Amino acid sequence: MALPQVETLPPNSLSRILIGNKFALAAFLLPLAVRAIPEIIVGPYPIGYDAITFYVPATIDWAAGRVSLMNMLGTAPLMYMISVPAYLFGADPVWIFKILGPVLYGCMASALYRFTRLRLEWSQRKSLAGIAVITVYFITLRIGWDLYRTMLGLVFVLLSLSLPHESRGNRETVLRSVLVTLAVLSDQFIGAIALSLTIARALLPCAKWNRQAVTRTGEVFGPGAIAFALILYTGIALPNVGLVSEHPPLPSTETITWNIGFLAYAYVLLAPLIFIGWRRTPNSDLRNWSIVCLIGAVSVLFPFLGPNAPSGRWVLLLDLPFCTYSTAGLSVLMTPRGLPQTLIGRIRKLAIPSLSLFLIILGSLYILVPAQQAMTYYTLFPTLMPTSMIQNSIPSSDMPSLRYLLNQAALDMQDSSVLITHEGIYGWAREYLPGYSDRVVNYGHASPILGVQMARSAGYSKILMIWWVNGSGWYGQRDVPSGFSPLTVDGNMAIYQYN
Known part of the structure; x- marks a missing residue:
């Protein structure tokens, strides 16, 4: 057959x-x-x-x-x-x-x-x-x-x-x-x-x-x-x-x-x-x-x-060579010469899986946990390391609010209006206010008062700003300076007008 x-x-x-x-x-x-x-x-x-x-x-x-x-x-x-x-x-x-x-x-x-x-x-x-x-x-x-x-x-x-x-x-x-x-x-x-x-x-x-x-x-x-x-x-x-x-x-x-x-x-x-x-x-x-x-x-x-x-x-640029060396070191531990086979077996059964699990947990916490609840280890160098991956210039929980407030700001923009922005908000304004890019003033990481001065020197009379409500602000500016009044509040963020 x-x-x-x-x-x-x-x-x-x-x-x-x-x-x-x-x-x-x-x-x-x-x-x-x-x-x-x-x-x-x-x-x-x-x-x-x-x-x-x-x-x-x-x-x-x-x-x-x-x-x-x-x-x-x-x-x-x-x-x-x-x-x-x-x-x-x-x-x-x-x-x-x-x-x-x-x-x-x-x-x-x-x-x-x-x-x-x-x-x-x-x-x-x-x-x-x-x-x-x-x-x-x-x-x-x-x-x-x-x-x-x-x-x-x-x-x-x-x-x-x-x-x-x-x-x-x-x-x-x-x-x-x-x-x-x-x-x-x-x-x-x-x-x-x-x-x-x-x-x-x-x-x-x-x-x-x-x-x-x-x-x-x-x-x-x-x-x-x-x-x-x-x-x-x-x-x-x-x-x-x-x-x-x-x-x-x-x-x-x-x-x-x-x-x-x-x-x-x-x-x-x-x-x-x-x-x-x-x-x-x-x-x-x-x-x-x-x-x-x-x-x-x-x-x-x-x-x-x-x-x-x-x-x-x-x-940061040491990362790839150092992680490559770590893999080589891990490989050595898996097959160490001159050690009893029982010890090699224990290393393979305990040390390697434990280290792998530890790295996975560490990475998962960095990927999944919001910035406000970040693991303490990730908050030690805030100017060099973001506390979480699910953020950009603002935490993920505030992203819908900022998008909504930008839409509201577009409705309030007149010929004499300008939106002053911190560097962390500037890119958002450029993306979601495409028709008003010439009326967005970026005052960087300075005080909003600098933005007010820049707007006034450019001839604008109605000055708007989007920031967090008092006590919630990022970048070391927890509160809004005096002279700003909230117009619209959504979540932890608000549109302010300078009086």
């Missing part, structure tokens, strides 16, 4: 390709799904401070031609080369960034998966385990919250590092050069890392005066370095911000506590695994990346002069 034939998938079928790349696909879809959770929770509103405060209004202004070429270059423009065309084709800017957030988070993790597979030579399961650790770690989640340009740049850096150290031809050299340049155009901090790693890779061949290596290094480094110099010049030097800032001869106790404290706060939970993984992972790119970021993180402590850059951002 003839045996029944078993149906096999064609070699090039989509199903066969997906099955063959299931780990790589999971490395993209798992982070994407996790990052999408807070977007789903807040509904039609954006999450992330930078998303609503900077990206949305900047996209609108770029599309309207209100931004000069010099200012475009100074902001590391690649992100807006994605958002502006989408906006011009009719996409809502809020939804552009609601979609970009999860997609960039997934792409960043997928690029790291590729790096660990090709350069660290990890197995598929180990690489995916590393992605799982990184996905739920609260520092990675903080990056994914609103540092979109950082995520975009990290994708290109990781893809460039996935290429072999030695370029095998012109095509590979061009590809590496393009990736480094795209990283620079994505974000200034990522650009500094990309260029530093490029130089570090070339030090040994150039020291031996390998002419071919020197030439290829120049080809890779040159375009990115030129782009980086233009961004620094137009974004820092031209507005007289300065590349360096003056420091005291000795840092204050507060400066040391704040900056070193944040470094410890961010990675103390993974410190033992990082230490083990650092020793067992001989990859020079990861080590150089870590060294560059550590120098940046402590640069605020340098005497007399130091780079004019927030040290907290460098601490």
